[in-house]
Amino acid sequence: MKNILILLLCLIVIGTTVEAKIVKDSLYQIPKTKVAPVIDGIQDNIWKAIDWNMQRWYNVGDPPSATSAADSGVGLAGMSKAMWDANNIYVLVYTVDDIITDIPANANWNQDAVELYFDGANDHAAETSLSGTQYQMTFSHWTMGKEVGHLYNMGVRAPFDTTGMEYKITDVADDAGFPGWMLEVKIPLANLGIDGASAAAQKIGWEVQQDESDDATVGRASMSKWWSNSNNSWANAGIWGTAILSAREVDTVLQIVKAAKAPTIDGTMDAEYKNANPATTNLFRVGDPPGADAADTDPIFGGFVTAYPMWDANNMYIFCDVVDGIITDIPANANWNQDAVELYFDAANDHATGTSLSGTQYQFTFSHWTMGKEVGHLYNMGVRAPFDTTGMEYKIVDHDARGNEGMLTEEGSGWNLEIKIPLANLGIDGASGAGTKLGFEVQLDNSNDATAGRQGMQKWWSASNNSWANAGIWGYAQLTDARIDTRVGSSPNVVSGFELNQNYPNPFNPSTEISFSLAKSEKVKLTVYNLLGKQVAVLVDGTRNAGHQSVTFDAANLSSGVYFYKLEAGSTVLAKKMMLLK
Ligand SMILES: [Ca+2]
Ligand SMILES: [Ca+2]
Numbered sequence: 001m002k003n004i005l006i007l008l009l010c011l012i013v014i015g016t017t018v019e020a021k022i023v024k025d026s027l028y029q030i031p032k033t034k035v036a037p038v039i040d041g042i043q044d045n046i047w048k049a050i051d052w053n054m055q056r057w058y059n060v061g062d063p064p065s066a067t068s069a070a071d072s073g074v075g076l077a078g079m080s081k082a083m084w085d086a087n088n089i090y091v092l093v094y095t096v097d098d099i100i101t102d103i104p105a106n107a108n109w110n111q112d113a114v115e116l117y118f119d120g121a122n123d124h125a126a127e128t129s130l131s132g133t134q135y136q137m138t139f140s141h142w143t144m145g146k147e148v149g150h151l152y153n154m155g156v157r158a159p160f161d162t163t164g165m166e167y168k169i170t171d172v173a174d175d176a177g178f179p180g181w182m183l184e185v186k187i188p189l190a191n192l193g194i195d196g197a198s199a200a201a202q203k204i205g206w207e208v209q210q211d212e213s214d215d216a217t218v219g220r221a222s223m224s225k226w227w228s229n230s231n232n233s234w235a236n237a238g239i240w241g242t243a244i245l246s247a248r249e250v251d252t253v254l255q256i257v258k259a260a261k262a263p264t265i266d267g268t269m270d271a272e273y274k275n276a277n278p279a280t281t282n283l284f285r286v287g288d289p290p291g292a293d294a295a296d297t298d299p300i301f302g303g304f305v306t307a308y309p310m311w312d313a314n315n316m317y318i319f320c321d322v323v324d325g326i327i328t329d330i331p332a333n334a335n336w337n338q339d340a341v342e343l344y345f346d347a348a349n350d351h352a353t354g355t356s357l358s359g360t361q362y363q364f365t366f367s368h369w370t371m372g373k374e375v376g377h378l379y380n381m382g383v384r385a386p387f388d389t390t391g392m393e394y395k396i397v398d399h400d401a402r403g404n405e406g407m408l409t410e411e412g413s414g415w416n417l418e419i420k421i422p423l424a425n426l427g428i429d430g431a432s433g434a435g436t437k438l439g440f441e442v443q444l445d446n447s448n449d450a451t452a453g454r455q456g457m458q459k460w461w462s463a464s465n466n467s468w469a470n471a472g473i474w475g476y477a478q479l480t481d482a483r484i485d486t487r488v489g490s491s492p493n494v495v496s497g498f499e500l501n502q503n504y505p506n507p508f509n510p511s512t513e514i515s516f517s518l519a520k521s522e523k524v525k526l527t528v529y530n531l532l533g534k535q536v537a538v539l540v541d542g543t544r545n546a547g548h549q550s551v552t553f554d555a556a557n558l559s560s561g562v563y564f565y566k567l568e569a570g571s572t573v574l575a576k577k578m579m580l581l582k
C-alpha cells in the first residue's frame with residue numbers, strides 16, 4: 001500500500017507542475033492523430049507521442065469516509081491520454097489498482113470501473129441531471145472479454161448511440177509496471193454531437209473518473225478524478241473540466257523542434273523549451289529483470305521523466321524534468337544502478353537489431369550523484385560507444401518547490417538535467433539538420449536505497465531493459481524546422497497560448513524577469529502582491545501583442561519574503577509565487 005501511496009504522491013506532484021494555480025479557463029489539450037490506434041487495450045506507438053494526464057484528486061468513500069473499506073484509499077491511482085481524428089475520439093486510461101474485484105451484480109459505478117464524461121456543448125451550467133450532449137460512460141473491469149456485448153449496458157447516462165463505438169480492457173501485470181488495468185476506447189465524434197470535419201479548436205466538457213472497489217460486498221470504496229473533487233459529475237456537467245480538440249498533430253516520430261535561441265546550460269528551463277515536443281516516460285518497469293530483486297518490492301515508482309529536445313545548427317539540447325520521490329546518490333555503484341537519466345541517439349537511424357552499440361549509436365547516462373561535478377564527469381558518465389565530449393555540457397539541479405496551491409506539496413521532489421551535445425559529435429551535419437532522422441530513447445533509472453541498486457525504470461519508447469545493447473528497439477525522432485505553438489502537456493493546467501512562466505532568477509535580489517505568452521493581442525495586467533494580499537507593483541497594464549513577453553521586476557525597495565505575481569487577461573487569471581532574498 002505504501003508503494004501505491006508513493007506513486008500517488010508522485011502523480012499528484014506531476015499534475016501540478018506547470019502552473020501554480022488552476023484557473024477555470026484551463027484547457028486539457030487533446031491532439032489530433034494521423035494514425036488511428038488499434039482498440040485492443042494495449043498502448044500503440046502513436047499513444048507514446050502523448051503525455052499521460054494524471055488524475056489529480058482522490059476521494060475515499062462515497063460520500064467520503066462513509067465506508068470502512070479495508071483498502072483505505074490508496075489502492076488507486078491513474079492517468080489517461082486522449083486523441084482525435086476526423087471520425088473519432090480515442091481515450092486510453094491506465095488504472096493502477098492493487099486489488100481488482102469483479103462484481104457483475106453490483107451497479108457499474110460500485111466496482112472497479114473507469115468513467116468518462118463528455119459534453120459537446122461545453123456550457124458548464126450547473127445542473128441536476130445530464131441531458132443533451134452530456135454523456136457519462138462507465139466501463140467496468142468485470143466486462144473484460146465481454147466488451148461488445150456490454151456496450152449497451154455500461155452505464156451511459158443520457159441516451160447514447162453506440163454505433164461504431166469500441167472499447168477493450170486488458171490487465172497490466174505487476175512486474176510489467178504497476179498492477180492494474182488498461183482501458184482503450186474509440187467513440188465516433190458524431191455520436192457525441194461533434195462534427196469531426198470542423199472539430200479543430202472545439203471545446204468540450206471533459207472528466208475522467210476511476211471507481212475503486214476491493215471487496216465484493218462494500219461496493220465503491222474510493223474514487224479518483226481528473227478535474228473535480230466531487231462525486232456529482234454523474235448529475236452535474238457544470239463541474240466537469242474542459243478539453244480542446246487541438247489542431248496540433250501527433251506522430252509516432254518525435255519531431256525535435258529547432259530552437260529559436262540557444263538555451264543556457266544551467267539546469268533551469270529556458271522559455272524556448274516550451275515549444276519543444278516532449279518525450280515522457282510512458283512505460284514502467286519494476287526491477288531488473290522484473291521481480292528479480294527482493295528490494296523491488298519497495299518503491300515501484302518514485303520516478304518519472306519528461307525530456308524536451310531541441311536543436312540548432314550546432315547542437316542538440318535536451319532539458320529533462322525528473323520527478324523522483326527519493327533521491328539516492330551512490331557514487332560507488334555503476335551509473336545505471338542509481339538515480340540517473342539515460343539518453344540514446346542513433347544518427348544512422350537504421351534500427352538494426354544488435355547485441356552491442358556501434359557506429360553512431362550512443363548511450364549517455366547522467367547520474368544525479370554528479371550534480372555539482374558535471375565537468376569532471378563528462379568522461380565517466382557511462383557513454384557506450386567511444387564518444388567525443390568536446391563542446392558538450394550538462395548541468396543538474398534539484399527541483400525547487402513545485403508550488404503549494406495544488407493538493408499536496410513536495411519540496412525538492414525531483415531534479416532537472418540540461419544537456420548540450422554538438423551535433424557533429426553525434427554524427428549529424430547541423431548545416432543540413434532539418435529532416436535528419438534519429439534513433440532516440442529516454443530512460444529513467446530509479447534507486448531508492450544505497451545497497452539495492454536499480455529498483456525500477458521508466459522508458460519513453462520500449463519497455464525493454466535492452467536499449468543499452470540494442471539500438472533496434474529505440475524509438476524514432478526527426479529534426480524539424482517547424483515551429484509549434486502549443487504543446488500537449490501532462491498537466492491539466494496548460495492554457496493554449498496563454499502562459500505565465502516562473503520568474504528567473506528565483507529566489508532573486510533585487511530584480512528578476514517575469515515572462516508570459518499571449519495567444520492574441522489583448523489587454524493584460526501583471527501585478528505583484530505580498531503575502532498579505534497587498535498590491536506592491538503593477539508591471540504591465542495595457543494591450544500587449546501576441547507571443548512571448550517579458551518584464552523586469554525590481555524589488556530594491558521591498559523587503560525579503562514571498563511575493564505573488566498575477567497575470568490577468570479577460571476572465572483568465574494565472575498566478576505564481578516568487579521569493580525575494582536580500
Ligand atoms: Ca491499442
Ligand atoms: Ca480495486
Ligand SMILES: [Ca+2]
Nearest residue numbers: 264266268270
Ligand atoms: Ca537552461
Ligand SMILES: [Ca+2]
Nearest residue numbers: 326327339447
Ligand atoms: Ca530515486
